[in-house]
Amino acid sequence: MEPWQAELNRSRFDAAWDLFLDRYRRLIFSAIRHYAQDYDDVMDVFAHVCEALREDDLRRLRAYSQQPVHHARFSTWLVTVVRHNTVDWFRHRDGRRRLSTVANDLPPLRRRIFEHVFLHKRSHVEAYELMRSAGCVDLSFGEFLVEVSATYRAVGDGRRGRILRELGGSTPPLADVEDEAATVSERREELALALSSLSADERVAVELYVMEELPAETVAKVVGWPNAKAVYNHVYRALAAMRTRLEQAAPRDDR
């Protein structure tokens, strides 16, 4: 048992906190810096993380400490908690309209897109409709999506991009200009159906490997497969199964 946990068990919360912080301060900072680069941001997030961990007499640390069985190492749990709090902090801050420096550098249209998509969590279709009804945009939906993609690319560069990508959800569809909303929606439904035909672990592997671009070794660990080769094989088979399903579901229209 670590000294801070011993103090925690004696309900000496201040002492436990001091010992905990002395031991894990650097890890907390390194995890925050994975997502945030600006010094002020890092310090503010650190304060936010400390506040969250200290609240209620170290409730979170107590809860972890009192669990009879642990599935993950404490350090990994801590990185996860720091990640969640970092995302929360940025979401809260940007929710108060403090646009990041990157967003401030965007041209007006893309800044509006940033506000709608990143801050107000609007879907791309919603953002488009809102901006069109407000007279802010005179583009087809396909052209609008090109702007959305450009906005993601602009804010997604560099280390700052990590946190902005977290706030913005998945990478937006880089839709072809000629795609219209109905086509995009239809294609998504088709793919959602095809994805749903996969087993849960295959779907997770496809999503993590193809979408999140995690290394195959990491995907293997998450899904519980023996190695990267198993991931390659499963993903190949999953894509082939999806292809078959799609071919069966619709007429062949472009062969």
Next chain:
Amino acid sequence: MSIFGEIGRHTREDMIDSDRLDRLRRDFHTDEFAIPTPQCLDPEIIAALAEGTLDAAGRAGAVQHLAGCPLCRRAVASVAAALADGPVTHEIEVVEGRRRRRGPVLRVAVSFAAAATVLLLLWSPAADRFTGHRGPSPPPPATTPIPRSPVGTVAAVSDLRWSHVAGADRYRVTVFDATGGVVFATEGSDTVVAFPDSITLVPGASYLWKVDARTGFDRWAASELVAFSIAGPRRE
């Protein structure tokens, strides 16, 4: 082209075509944002998934949830990426006792040791007998290609050359004009490619080019974009 065509062509052979994979990635986005639910995974389960320590029974349930929850998938991917980040990995090793953090005393000791090593190398008679390579150790293998030519203003472009990337089995070259339009694109396994005569480069106009090296299954390492322009007629 319809989505059926996209997926239909996605065979084992063409899966390594990154353009097609990129198109596939777009189409996988079936939901833009997700709302947390009470079923969402708690931090310890996310941590265990990211580090691969969840037992089989726990993993089965968690993976089932991940399959339908982009929010938790993103969290697992995010934590896994953080765990692979050098500084984070280092600090975890330190707190778990697998690595020592250098204190002031240790730093001084290391400095003395380094100085002593240098002196020994300089003064040791053995050093005089040493006939092997005395230069600095070779640089680590490059992980991204470096465009060599053309760069800057050139008289003509007959080929494009770049540096070798260890482990790369294929290179993809793209030349853009000033508006971002693709002027020339090709793939090959060598670190040089001939620029076709059929393509006319306008003297005085600016062009950009880059090269991507395939370093593994669906893994491409991209060079920086490099600018060049033609000073005179394209062919001498």
